Amino acid sequence: xxxxxxxxxxxxxxxxxxxxxxxxxxxxxxxxxxxxxxxxxxxxxxxxxxxxxxxxxxxxxxxxxxxxxxxxxxxxxxxxxxxxxxxxxxxxxxxxxxxxxxxxxxxxxxxxxx
Amino acid sequence: xxxxxxxxxxxxxxxxxxxxxxxxxxxxxxxxxxxxxxxxxxxxxxxxxxxxxxxxxxxxxxxxxxxxxxxxxxxxxxxxxxxxxxxxxxxxxxxxxxxxxxxxxxxxxxxxxxxxxx
Numbered sequence: 001x002x003x004x005x006x007x008x009x010x011x012x013x014x015x016x017x018x019x020x021x022x023x024x025x026x027x028x029x030x031x032x033x034x035x036x037x038x039x040x041x042x043x044x045x046x047x048x049x050x051x052x053x054x055x056x057x058x059x060x061x062x063x064x065x066x067x068x069x070x071x072x073x074x075x076x077x078x079x080x081x082x083x084x085x086x087x088x089x090x091x092x093x094x095x096x097x098x099x100x101x102x103x104x105x106x107x108x109x110x111x112x113x114x
Numbered sequence: 115x116x117x118x119x120x121x122x123x124x125x126x127x128x129x130x131x132x133x134x135x136x137x138x139x140x141x142x143x144x145x146x147x148x149x150x151x152x153x154x155x156x157x158x159x160x161x162x163x164x165x166x167x168x169x170x171x172x173x174x175x176x177x178x179x180x181x182x183x184x185x186x187x188x189x190x191x192x193x194x195x196x197x198x199x200x201x202x203x204x205x206x207x208x209x210x211x212x213x214x215x216x217x218x219x220x221x222x223x224x225x226x227x228x229x230x231x232x
Contacts, residue, residue, distance in 0.1 A: 033218070044205060044223040045157070052218075090157060101147060101170055102221060104157040 002027045004093050006105035014113050019063075019078040021108045023091030026072065033094040034067050034074040035102065040087045048089075049076070081112045116140075118224030120206050126230045127196045135191040135227045139208030146189045147207040147221060148181060157205070163189060164211070196231045203228050 004025045013019060025034065033052045037045040051058045051067040051074065058065055063078045074091060091105040119138040127133050139146050147162040150173075161171040163183040174181065178196075183189040193200055203226040209219035 044225050046223065047220050050218065050220075092157075101159045101162055101173075102149075102157075103159065107156045 002029075002093055002095050002103050004091050004103055004105035006089075006091050006108050008108045009106065010109045010111065012111045012113065013081050015083055016080050019076070019081045019085065019110065021076040021089055021091075021110065023065075023074045023076065023105060024072050025074065025091075025093050027093055027095075029095075032067075032069075034065075035092040035094070036063070036065060036074070036076050037090040037092060037104075038087050039090065039107075045090060081110075083112050083114065086110060086112045118206055118208050118222055120204075120224040120227050122227060123225060124228045124230075126232065128232050129197060130195050133193045133196050133200075133229055133231075135193075135204050135206075135229070137189045137191070137206030137208075137224060138187055139189070139206070140222060141187075142210065143208035143222075144186070144211040145209045145219065145221075146183060147209075148189070148191050149205045149207065149223075151203040151205055151226070152201075160191070160204075193229075196229070198231045201229055201231045 007022050036049040038048045039045040049058050049060050049065050054069045065074050065076050067074050088107050088109050090107045092102040094100045121136045145164045148160040150158045159173040161174050161181045162169050166183045178194045181191045205223050205226045207221040207223045209221045
């Protein structure tokens, strides 16, 4: 079945350093929709980024990601971490393109230190 | 726009009791999804409805969990004979339907119901 893998459970960084959170996926669909959701403490998940176009960079709120179908990857990056970026980040795959259920990775907790 | 509404926000039950969780989707949204979140398992899909019809319940534990959507303004998730392993945050999300100029339907999550089974 479809699956999403996030290899890091916890990433701790100093403010100002670059961020990279890894995400790889497996799916039978040739046109997958990939997402990054962010969940701050005591809040519900909200959409940060989405993509369904191969090799096209998508950006939002200083974060960016590029869907690479050749490597089944959708890594999240930011050039300079801020304290407010501390949160739980989930990579997710939609199982029916643009309208299916979301299949989430295990999540990566990002902790930014001053 | 009040967003997705979930009630109650917190529920404590004893082992073997029943728990019913409520979700009111965003007005005009035709799809409703239920997810469960725990520290160990992360976010897991349970079930979803589109235009009140059940579409996929592949994530639902078969024996004690059931979900309904009797009208377009609310959905319920019922857990019979609750067990300690059912303790989790249950999240409801809703989205528009694709088509009619909408090429992707973002899912908006409610605040969740924290269920604690003693």
